[in-house]
Amino acid sequence: MAKKPIGPVRRDFAPWDDPQARPYIEFRNVTKTFGDFIAVDDLSLKIYEREFFALLGGSGCGKTTMMRMLAGFETPNAGEIFLDGQNLAGVPPYKRPVNMMFQSYALFPHMSVEANVAFGLKQEGMPKAEIGERVEEMLKLVKLQDFARRKPHQLSGGQRQRVALARSLAKKPKVLLLDEPLGALDRKLREETQFELTDLQYELGMTFLIVTHDQEEAMTMADRIAVMDKGRIVQIATPAEIYELPNSRFVADFIGDINLMECKLTAREGDVSSLHAPVFGCDIKISQAVDANIGDTVWFAIRPEKVRISFEEPESRVNALKGEVWDIAYLGDVSIYHTHIANEETVRATVANRSRVVERPMSWDDEVWLSWDADAGVVLTR
Amino acid sequence: MSETAAAPQAKPRRSVGGWLLIAIPYAWLLVFFLAPFFIVFKISLSEIAVAIPPYIPNFDPAAGWEGFTEMLGAFSFDNYVWLTEDDLYWKSYLSSVSIAAISTLITLIVGFPLAYGMARAPKEWRATLLMLVILPFWTSFLIRVYAWIGILKNEGLLNQLLLSLGLIDQPLTILNTNIAVYIGIVYSYLPFLVLPLYANLEKLDTSLLEAAADLGCPPWRSFWSITVPLALPGVLAGCFLVFIPAVGEFVIPDLLGGSETLMIGKTLWTEFFNNRDWPVSSAVAVILLLILVVPIVLFQNQQQKAAERGL
Numbered sequence: 103m104a105k106k107p108i109g110p111v112r113r114d115f116a117p118w119d120d121p122q123a124r125p126y127i128e129f130r131n132v133t134k135t136f137g138d139f140i141a142v143d144d145l146s147l148k149i150y151e152r153e154f155f156a157l158l159g160g161s162g163c164g165k166t167t168m169m170r171m172l173a174g175f176e177t178p179n180a181g182e183i184f185l186d187g188q189n190l191a192g193v194p195p196y197k198r199p200v201n202m203m204f205q206s207y208a209l210f211p212h213m214s215v216e217a218n219v220a221f222g223l224k225q226e227g228m229p230k231a232e233i234g235e236r237v238e239e240m241l242k243l244v245k246l247q248d249f250a251r252r253k254p255h256q257l258s259g260g261q262r263q264r265v266a267l268a269r270s271l272a273k274k275p276k277v278l279l280l281d282e283p284l285g286a287l288d289r290k291l292r293e294e295t296q297f298e299l300t301d302l303q304y305e306l307g308m309t310f311l312i313v314t315h316d317q318e319e320a321m322t323m324a325d326r327i328a329v330m331d332k333g334r335i336v337q338i339a340t341p342a343e344i345y346e347l348p349n350s351r352f353v354a355d356f357i358g359d360i361n362l363m364e365c366k367l368t369a370r371e372g373d374v375s376s377l378h379a380p381v382f383g384c385d386i387k388i389s390q391a392v393d394a395n396i397g398d399t400v401w402f403a404i405r406p407e408k409v410r411i412s413f414e415e416p417e418s419r420v421n422a423l424k425g426e427v428w429d430i431a432y433l434g435d436v437s438i439y440h441t442h443i444a445n446e447e448t449v450r451a452t453v454a455n456r457s458r459v460v461e462r463p464m465s466w467d468d469e470v471w472l473s474w475d476a477d478a479g480v481v482l483t484r
Numbered sequence: 485m486s487e488t489a490a491a492p493q494a495k496p497r498r499s500v501g502g503w504l505l506i507a508i509p510y511a512w513l514l515v516f517f518l519a520p521f522f523i524v525f526k527i528s529l530s531e532i533a534v535a536i537p538p539y540i541p542n543f544d545p546a547a548g549w550e551g552f553t554e555m556l557g558a559f560s561f562d563n564y565v566w567l568t569e570d571d572l573y574w575k576s577y578l579s580s581v582s583i584a585a586i587s588t589l590i591t592l593i594v595g596f597p598l599a600y601g602m603a604r605a606p607k608e609w610r611a612t613l614l615m616l617v618i619l620p621f622w623t624s625f626l627i628r629v630y631a632w633i634g635i636l637k638n639e640g641l642l643n644q645l646l647l648s649l650g651l652i653d654q655p656l657t658i659l660n661t662n663i664a665v666y667i668g669i670v671y672s673y674l675p676f677l678v679l680p681l682y683a684n685l686e687k688l689d690t691s692l693l694e695a696a697a698d699l700g701c702p703p704w705r706s707f708w709s710i711t712v713p714l715a716l717p718g719v720l721a722g723c724f725l726v727f728i729p730a731v732g733e734f735v736i737p738d739l740l741g742g743s744e745t746l747m748i749g750k751t752l753w754t755e756f757f758n759n760r761d762w763p764v765s766s767a768v769a770v771i772l773l774l775i776l777v778v779p780i781v782l783f784q785n786q787q788q789k790a791a792e793r794g795l
Contacts, residue, residue, distance in 0.1 A: 173694075173698055194702070196697045196699075196703075201698055201699065204691050204694070208692050208695035210710060211714065221696070221709075222700055222701075225700035225705075273699065
């Protein structure tokens with residue numbers, strides 16, 4: 103697969119491509135089981151300093167266990183975890199230079215906002231005056247200066263989330279762990295906070311590790327994403343690579359919306375491959391060197407927004423399908439056309455609604471043509 | 485807030501059934517608490533040592549309003565004055581409160597680790613452990629206190645055990661001392677402290693302890709800075725549930741305590757059944773109730789506060 107970074111990666115920041123770079127956090131063949139259940143399965147992972155790294159996956163995929171092992175709340179059954187070159191085995195949670203923002207926020211209900219933020223600093227034995235300054239600084243950072251004396255139960259969900267963030271940042275840890283940090287927030291607040299978090303991470307120069315099941319959250323914030331399934335990492339890449347060049351049907355299907363077609367590889371000529379999709383009755387040409395033999399079963403994957411939909415018949419029958427509009431999902435900004443091809447197979451095409459017309463020209467049961475460019479889709483071999 | 489907006493919330497309409505439901509417990513309290521209390525109060529205002537009921541002054545319904553006012557005029561507070569004159573009474577009150585307070589403290593010291601251990605035990609064990617705490621209730625309280633006589637007396641099980649282990653060469657005199665009373669109260673009231681405390685500790689969010697550890701606080705310190713303050717409502721509830729009945733306790737000091745054990749319950753019993761002085765013993769009971777009202781009000785107050793904070 104092509105290994106040149108595509109899309110908006112943080113400029114000049116790609117330590118993972120540098121073989122000389124020293125990983126900051128390293129999981130080496132880590133396994134964790136709970137009874138019969140294998141939560142993390144012989145997993146290795148390298149995270150670099152100042153990176154914003156996301157562990158993404160469905161529930162039970164082992165992402166939270168990874169984070170809890172790093173924080174010291176769980177002990178791996180096998181393997182080792184290193185932080186800045188130090189083996190963390192046997193180091194209790196209260197001696198690890200990582201701080202965690204809990205999914206439930208875990209604010210101390212009997213302490214004021216101020217005392218919550220100061221808690222970690224007090225444990226360090228920091229002088230009182232300095233604690234006061236740091237707490238003020240942190241509350242300013244999360245814009246909660248006026249709420250210092252409130253108790254957690256007197257705050258809104260969004261404010262609590264900010265207190266939790268301020269508390270986990272107060273000790274200026276080497277690594278900040280965020281466990282589904284924005285899950286409890288409404289959409290507007292979530293989007294706002296996502297950008298604030300990325301800014302904060304950049305300003306403070308910390309390493310952030312976020313665990314989430316929300317792909318949007320991972321895509322907007324992370325430098326790299328590891329997609330996990332059943333205790334293993336399926337793919338590690340930048341958000342753009344994960345989206346545009348998924349390495350498997352699992353990743354393609356997990357991240358965003360995608361059309362998958364089972365195909366046979368029919369020809370390979372340098373960087374151009376030809377496929378045939380028997381169920382769809384369609385020939386596909388793609389500018390990708392596919393790592394498979396002629397005649398092998400492969401999958402053609404294409405995102406709905408990369409599929410063109412029109413009444414006019416395209417010039418070439420390659421990379422084109424004839425279908426019937428079966429359903430239209432109008433989302434305001436875009437409309438998703440569910441088009442029935444032969445054998446009731448459905449292909450989805452997304453069209454941006456560029457004009458203010460309420461009556462769109464394309465309607466239910468219309469015969470339409472779907473087409474795409476040679477570099478729009480991707481071929482998956484597993 | 486405007487009045488119209490507040491009105492629908494401020495006045496929830498209750499159906500007849502709703503009122504009835506509320507009326508039943510109040511009627512119960514009226515008949516079985518308030519009415520007897522007034523009878524006791526009335527007796528306490530009668531003359532000293534008139535041995536046989538009914539106690540004067542009496543209300544003669546035939547005399548009407550006049551008779552009623554006459555009765556009111558004949559009431560005397562002599563019995564209450566008497567309580568202040570004989571130091572037996574205030575010494576009994578003081579001794580009761582101090583025995584109850586010490587017993588409550590010991591119960592807390594024994595009960596907290598018990599409740600904590602139960603709350604931290606694996607989930608599948610907790611129901612069994614809870615059962616074990618409640619189990620003693622299946623035997624009569626009186627019989628269980630009697631059983632302690634067999635354990636604590638000079639030739640009792642405890643002394644035999646200690647002698648056979650060679651820890652002592654003379655049997656210890658425990659029975660008929662205040663120590664036996666402490667043991668009896670702590671034993672009898674332990675479940676009342678453990679149960680509310682367990683309920684409180686069990687719902688303590690363990691992620692709070694993880695958060696404390698994450699912020700650099702070792703477990704032995706987070707116990708004092710997180711667990712104990714959050715368990716405080718449970719601790720207070722448990723302590724009140726032990727302290728309040730222990731102050732008026734009669735059976736335990738009577739069976740296990742000695743002649744030097746002064747408790748108001750015992751004094752009351754003696755006054756009532758041995759001296760047959762109903763008016764004075766009624767006055768003793770009224771004062772006891774007044775003394776207990778203070779911790780009961782405090783207890784209610786604290787429960788309400790805890791409920792408001794959602795703890």
